[in-house]
Amino acid sequence: MKLSNLILKAIFFTAIISTFLAFIINTLFEYNNFLDEADQIKKDFTKQRKADLKREVNKIYNYISYNENNIIIKAKEKLRNRVNDAYSIAYKIYNKNKNIKTEKEIQYLIITTLQNITYEKDTYFFINSNEGRAILFNTNSYLNSNKNIWNLKDEKGTYFIQKQSNIALNKKEGFIDNYFIKPNTKSNKAYDKLSFIKLFEPYNWHIGMGFYIDNLTRETKIEVVDYIASIRYGREGYFFINSLDKKALIHDGKRAIPPLKYPDESLFQKQLEAIKNPDGGFFFYKFNKLNSTKKYKKLAFVKEYPKWKWIIGTGSYMDELDNELLKKQNQLKNVIIVKSSIILLIFVFLFILIYFVSKKITSFIESNIINLISLFNSASSDLKKINLNKFTFIEFRTIAKKLNKTLKLRNKAEKTVRDLLEIINKNVIISTTDAKGKIQSANDSFCKISGYTEKELIGKSHNIVRHPDMPKETYKQMWRALLNGKSWEGELKNRNKEGETYWVKATIYPIFNKGKIKGYTAIRQDITDKKRVEYLSITDELTQTYNRRYFNTKIEEEINRAKRNNYYLAFIMLDIDFFKLYNDNYGHHKGDETLIKVSQILIKHTARASDFAFRLGGEEFGILFSYKNEEDSLMYAESIRKEIEALKIEHKANEASPYLTTSLGLVVKKGKELESIDTVYKLADEALYKAKESGKNRVCVSN
Incomplete structure (x- = not known):
C-alpha cells in the first residue's frame, strides 16, 4: 500500500493544483513585463x-591641447622674467658700486652673482659683449680672457652671437631660436632652444638665458x-593615460612613476581598436575599483592625443545599473507577495475543507511517524543506521533510507568542519577578552x-604586544x-616577545549577553x-624622510584637516645654501652624507604624529607641522636652522x-x-627666495 497515492487522491488532487496553476501563470506574466x-x-x-x-x-x-x-608662451614668459631679474640684479650691483669700485670689480661682482644662480638642468645665464666677446659662457667666467665667439654657429649654421648682438643693439631685447647639442x-642630436636676450647698456653687453623646447615639453x-591623476569625479570616476608604446602613465587612479609596462595585453588591444575612430570609442571590460x-563590469571611453601619442580614457562601473534593476526586482517581489497572500487565504479555506479527511489519514500514519522519530533519534545519537523493517509504508522506508544517507553525510561534514577550524586556527589570528580587555583565549x-x-x-591585556x-x-x-557596542576595524603596529615589530589588520566585535557587553572577539x-x-x-x-610623492598626498590631507578644525598649519621650505658649490668642492659622496645629517x-624635530619631514628634491626639504601661533612656529623654524649650523660642517x-647653513x-x-596646495607652496617658495636674497642662513616668514 502506497501512502503517497492515498494522500494525493484524497486531499490535493483537485483544489491545490488548480490554484497553483493560476498563481504560476500570473507570476510569469509579471516576470515578462519586468x-x-x-x-x-x-x-x-x-x-x-x-x-x-x-x-x-x-x-x-582639451586641457592637454591647451x-x-x-x-x-609659458617658456617665453619665464625666460623674460628670469632675464629681467638678472638684468635687475646686474643694474643694482652697477648702481651701488659705480662710484666706489673699478669697472673690472663691478663686472666681477655681476658675473659671480649671476654665475651662482641655478635653475633647472641645462638652464643658466650667459653674458656676451655686443662685439662678440664671451663674458659668462656655459656658467664659466671669461671676464679676464679675450674669448672671441663672434663667428660661433649653431647646428643649422646660424651665427647666433651676431644675431643676439643685433637684437640687443637694435631692439634692446628679444627672443632667438637656435639648435644646439645639449x-x-x-648624444650628437641637436635640440631646438629658445633664448631671450636683453641689452645691458653700461658695458654694451647682452644678458640672456635659453630653454630646450623638448625639456619644456617633457616638464x-x-x-x-600629475594634474589628471589627481582628478576625481562622481563616486568612482578617475582618468587613465597610456602611451602607444604600451606604457601606463596613469594607472588605477595614480600616476605611475616611472611609467609601467601595461599589465593587461587584451585590455590594451581593446583601447587600440577603440581609438581607430578619431573621435574615440567605447568598450566593456572588467576592472577593480579603487x-x-x-x-566589476565597466564601460570605458578612450581617445587618442596624436601629438603626444597618448591614449586618454575613463570608465564607469555598471553596478549602479544592477542596483536599479534590483529595485525593480523588489517591486516585482512585493506584487508576488500580495498575490501570494490572496492565494494563502484560498489555501486556508481549502485546508479547512480537507481537515477532516486529513485527520483520519493522520491517525493512520501516526504510528509510523512516531516510530520513525524514535528510531531516528536513536540512530542519530548512537551513529547507527535506521532499521527499515520497522516501517509498514513504502514512503517511510524511502524516508528512512534518505535519513541513513543524511547521517552518513553529517558525519563527513563534522570532519570537514573540524578540518576547517584547524585551518582557521593556523592562519587567522584570533583572541577573546572579558569586558575589561583581559585575554581569555588566544589561538595558535x-x-x-x-x-x-x-x-x-x-589574564593579560593586549598591551603586552602594543x-x-x-x-x-x-x-x-x-x-x-x-x-x-560597535565593532572597530583598523591597522595596529605591535611588538612580539623578542621586541620585533609586526603589523596586523584587526576587526574587533563586542560579545553580548542579555544586552550587556561581556567581552570582545578580535580577528x-x-x-x-x-x-x-x-x-x-x-x-x-x-635621507629616510618622506618623499615628494607622499608630500603631494599628505599636504592635501593636512590642509583639509586644518580647514575643518580651523587650527594653524605651518609649512617650511628649506634649502641648503650653496649646495652645488659644496658638491663641487667636497664631492657628491660628502654631499650625500651632509643630506643625511x-x-x-x-x-x-618631527617626532610628533602631526609633524612630517619631506625631501622635495635635491637639497630642498619641506616640513609640515602645527603650533598655536606664528611666533611659536618661527621659534621652531629657527631652532632647526641653528641646529643645522651647529653641526659645524x-x-x-x-x-x-x-659652516654649512x-x-x-x-x-x-x-x-x-588656507586656499590651496599651490598657494601654500608658492608662498613658502617666495619666503625661501626672500631668505636667499637677504643673505641666506635665515628664516623668512611669508606675509
Whole structure:
C-alpha cells in the first residue's frame, strides 16, 4: 500500500493544483513585463553613461591641447622674467658700486652673482659683449680672457652671437631660436632652444638665458599627468593615460612613476581598436575599483592625443545599473507577495475543507511517524543506521533510507568542519577578552606571531604586544566604538616577545549577553609585508624622510584637516645654501652624507604624529607641522636652522658662514585662511627666495 497515492487522491488532487496553476501563470506574466522594463533601463543607462564619459574625456583632451599649445608662451614668459631679474640684479650691483669700485670689480661682482644662480638642468645665464666677446659662457667666467665667439654657429649654421648682438643693439631685447647639442650628454642630436636676450647698456653687453623646447615639453607632460591623476569625479570616476608604446602613465587612479609596462595585453588591444575612430570609442571590460581587488563590469571611453601619442580614457562601473534593476526586482517581489497572500487565504479555506479527511489519514500514519522519530533519534545519537523493517509504508522506508544517507553525510561534514577550524586556527589570528580587555583565549596563530604561549597571554591585556609608536588616539577611538557596542576595524603596529615589530589588520566585535557587553572577539590578519612595502613607497631612500610623492598626498590631507578644525598649519621650505658649490668642492659622496645629517635633524624635530619631514628634491626639504601661533612656529623654524649650523660642517664656499647653513621659507596660516596646495607652496617658495636674497642662513616668514 502506497501512502503517497492515498494522500494525493484524497486531499490535493483537485483544489491545490488548480490554484497553483493560476498563481504560476500570473507570476510569469509579471516576470515578462519586468524583463522588458529592465532591458529599456539598461539601454537608457548605457546611453547616458556613454555621453558622460565622452564629455569627461573631451575635457581632458582639451586641457592637454591647451597646455601643449601654451608651452612656448609659458617658456617665453619665464625666460623674460628670469632675464629681467638678472638684468635687475646686474643694474643694482652697477648702481651701488659705480662710484666706489673699478669697472673690472663691478663686472666681477655681476658675473659671480649671476654665475651662482641655478635653475633647472641645462638652464643658466650667459653674458656676451655686443662685439662678440664671451663674458659668462656655459656658467664659466671669461671676464679676464679675450674669448672671441663672434663667428660661433649653431647646428643649422646660424651665427647666433651676431644675431643676439643685433637684437640687443637694435631692439634692446628679444627672443632667438637656435639648435644646439645639449651639454654634458653623449648624444650628437641637436635640440631646438629658445633664448631671450636683453641689452645691458653700461658695458654694451647682452644678458640672456635659453630653454630646450623638448625639456619644456617633457616638464609640461609631467605637470599634465600629475594634474589628471589627481582628478576625481562622481563616486568612482578617475582618468587613465597610456602611451602607444604600451606604457601606463596613469594607472588605477595614480600616476605611475616611472611609467609601467601595461599589465593587461587584451585590455590594451581593446583601447587600440577603440581609438581607430578619431573621435574615440567605447568598450566593456572588467576592472577593480579603487582600493579594492574585486572586479566589476565597466564601460570605458578612450581617445587618442596624436601629438603626444597618448591614449586618454575613463570608465564607469555598471553596478549602479544592477542596483536599479534590483529595485525593480523588489517591486516585482512585493506584487508576488500580495498575490501570494490572496492565494494563502484560498489555501486556508481549502485546508479547512480537507481537515477532516486529513485527520483520519493522520491517525493512520501516526504510528509510523512516531516510530520513525524514535528510531531516528536513536540512530542519530548512537551513529547507527535506521532499521527499515520497522516501517509498514513504502514512503517511510524511502524516508528512512534518505535519513541513513543524511547521517552518513553529517558525519563527513563534522570532519570537514573540524578540518576547517584547524585551518582557521593556523592562519587567522584570533583572541577573546572579558569586558575589561583581559585575554581569555588566544589561538595558535596569535601565539605564533606574538611569540607568547597561551598561558603567558591569559589574564593579560593586549598591551603586552602594543608597540610604543602607536598613537594613543587610535586606542581611544577603538574603545570609544567598542564601549558603545560597535565593532572597530583598523591597522595596529605591535611588538612580539623578542621586541620585533609586526603589523596586523584587526576587526574587533563586542560579545553580548542579555544586552550587556561581556567581552570582545578580535580577528586579525598579518599585514607586515604590506606595511613594509607601503613604507618604502613613501620614503626617500637616501635621507629616510618622506618623499615628494607622499608630500603631494599628505599636504592635501593636512590642509583639509586644518580647514575643518580651523587650527594653524605651518609649512617650511628649506634649502641648503650653496649646495652645488659644496658638491663641487667636497664631492657628491660628502654631499650625500651632509643630506643625511640634515635630514636626521629634521626627523628629530618631527617626532610628533602631526609633524612630517619631506625631501622635495635635491637639497630642498619641506616640513609640515602645527603650533598655536606664528611666533611659536618661527621659534621652531629657527631652532632647526641653528641646529643645522651647529653641526659645524665645513663649507668654505658658503658666503653666509664658514659652516654649512640653510635658508628657510615659512608659511603659517589658520585653517580658514588656507586656499590651496599651490598657494601654500608658492608662498613658502617666495619666503625661501626672500631668505636667499637677504643673505641666506635665515628664516623668512611669508606675509
